[in-house]
Amino acid sequence: MGRNDRDRAGARVVLVMLVVLMVLVGGGYVAAYAGSQHKTPRGTTVSGVNVGGRSLMAAAQALRAGLATRVNAPITLDIGGKKQDAMPAEMGLGIDYVASVRQAGAGDSWEPERLWDFYTGGADLDAVVTVSAMTMTDFVAGLAAGSGVTPRDGGVRFDHQRVQVVEPRAGRTIDPQQAQAAITAAFLSNDRTAHIDLVPSAPAVDDEDVQEAVRTFANPAMSGPVALELDTQQVRLQPRDFADALSMRAVDGRLVPQVQAARLVALVKDRLLGHGKPQDAEVALMGGRPHVRPAINGVSFEPASVVAAFTAALVLPEGQRVAPVDVELHEPTFTTEDATALGIEHRVAVYSTTYSVQDDGPDLERAVSLLDGTVIKPGDTFSWATVAGGGYGADALPVATALWNAAFEAGYGDVEHHAPATYGGRSPVGRQATVEGGADLRFSVDSPSGVLVQAKLTGAAPGSPGTVKIVLWSTAAWEVTTSTSARYALVEPATVDGGTDGCVPSAGRRGFSVDVSRHLHSLVDPATADRDETVTTTYAPVDAVVCPG
Incomplete structure (x- = not known):
């Protein structure tokens, strides 16, 4: 047994003897203590x-009153030499006043030490x-x-055709456990300054991680x-x-690809092609001849499918960087x-029809x-x-006329066409078509083959007429003579009087009727009877204008 243990044992014996003595001598001391058991020493x-001496x-x-000033006073935080103040409450600090007093000995106890403390004086304790x-x-x-300095993780960036490396960098930061201990210790101290250290902080992604990601x-x-x-x-992507x-x-x-x-x-x-939408087949002129441009299936896909295929191909060797993508096909309406x-x-x-430079206009083009x-x-x-x-x-007359005549000579049905009200001297007489004033031009394709319309315009110049040329491409179904x-x-x-102001004399033109006929012979079915068709056009006369004098 050590000396301190022997001293404590001896003191306990003395206390017991004192209690016995108080009981033998009289109950006054005991009664006094019994009435004060709920009080602090x-x-x-x-x-x-x-x-x-209080309950x-x-x-x-x-205790609450005595510590009020310190509990509600700011604590100075010294973080690596930089200082700032903070209130205890915002850091979650407080005092358990009852527990602090209870540890001082308030309450019932017949322990010898309790008796001794009560009569001989208490201790100086720290609040809980x-x-x-x-x-x-x-808060921390x-x-x-x-x-401090936040550490910088290493990284990899992609810039056009280059790989750029972001070098990692160490930083300095707070040790949370040391910071909390320092703040708590400074709470009720006289200095009220919490000294918080800045410790080295390594980046989560270091140079070794970066090199592995690059490789x-x-x-x-x-x-x-x-x-x-x-x-x-x-689809080939560079x-x-x-x-x-x-x-x-x-x-x-780790650096993970994204x-x-x-x-x-x-x-x-x-x-x-077509941004993934289905493309109908087309018949178009290529090299001066009609050709079928094949239809293209539309494709749709989930973004995740493209990302998965692309990511897998990225790490393959050159020559093998090809990946199929799961797609959903969409058929075109008009197939090849x-x-x-x-x-x-x-x-x-x-x-073909011609027109003069005076008859040129935007409707032609x-x-x-x-x-x-x-x-x-x-x-x-x-x-039309x-x-x-x-x-x-009226300037669209050469185009409408050329189109109607081409259809007429190809043997297609004359469903609707309108001649000009008067004949202006332009040929072909009786074979003109106008779309002026909303008039329509319609013909039916009476053939087992379709038709491709080719239209070409050659501009007019002074002294040189312009030309409109219409070519119809198909497979001939009729032999036509006109x-x-x-x-x-x-x-x-x-004859009319033109008056005196700006009068321009004119000889006028006769009105007349004319028949245009065609004979049709079927090239598709020789047994079909030939037939004749006639188109009659009647032109109104144009008045003669007489000027005075």
């Missing part, structure tokens, strides 16, 4: 506040400090975010093009195309077979551009109003 202090609650109230773990943790985290992903990814196969279409869609993100201390799906999908769709079945192979009619390339299916009826629109004036009658039912023009 005389002379007891807690964090410098005298709470001796538990009275002592707790005295309470800490809200959540509040303190959040906020200090760490605004203090295993970044360099292989940028080493060459990637080809994605979507049904029959292949590193300069997809660099902006690549990145590497730090996850648990592909921005929206950018990658936009790149792929931009390079797909449909276009081929139209039978548009040969030139079946050509007709507008009409030619809208008609050129039009395809009419077998059995369908062409409508549907294909070329309306609002045309004839034009002599003019008949002549009507002499009337």
